[in-house]
Amino acid sequence: MNYPITTLDQLRPILLGFRKSRGLTQSALAELLGVTQQTYAQLETNPASASVERLFKVLRVLGVEWVLADARVIMSSVADADPQAASAYPVPLHSVEARQHQAAEPSRSAPKNGRSATKKREAW
Numbered sequence: 001m002n003y004p005i006t007t008l009d010q011l012r013p014i015l016l017g018f019r020k021s022r023g024l025t026q027s028a029l030a031e032l033l034g035v036t037q038q039t040y041a042q043l044e045t046n047p048a049s050a051s052v053e054r055l056f057k058v059l060r061v062l063g064v065e066w067v068l069a070d071a072r073v074i075m076s077s078v079a080d081a082d083p084q085a086a087s088a089y090p091v092p093l094h095s096v097e098a099r100q101h102q103a104a105e106p107s108r109s110a111p112k113n114g115r116s117a118t119k120k121r122e123a124w
Contacts, residue, residue, distance in 0.1 A: 015044055029058075029061065033057060040058075043058065
């Protein structure tokens with residue numbers, strides 16, 4: 001069964017559910033991961049603060065696959081099968097398209113020389 005995650009708040013109950021469905025306690029899973037029970041408990045309590053690497057390790061031990069999908073494709077297939085169900089989808093298709101359209105348009109407030117007043121760099 002697939003469990004789409006659209007917000008970070010959804011990670012905790014999904015991790016908890018997979019752990020329990022495998023019949024594992026936090027201590028048993030922590031042992032499989034090579035960490036203390038307290039360390040795993042912190043991750044399970046707030047998985048949004050964990051690194052992607054740590055989440056992958058937990059998912060691998062639980063036998064869970066992380067799948068990324070294009071929400072527009074999912075929305076289209078849901079809308080074709082059941083238009084009423086598509087209206088309940090968390091990311092309306094028109095919102096995704098509007099954001100893409102806005103991103104493609106140059107900012108009207110940008111300076112004419114093409115440079116922004118302040119340069120910000122994102123840390124990777």
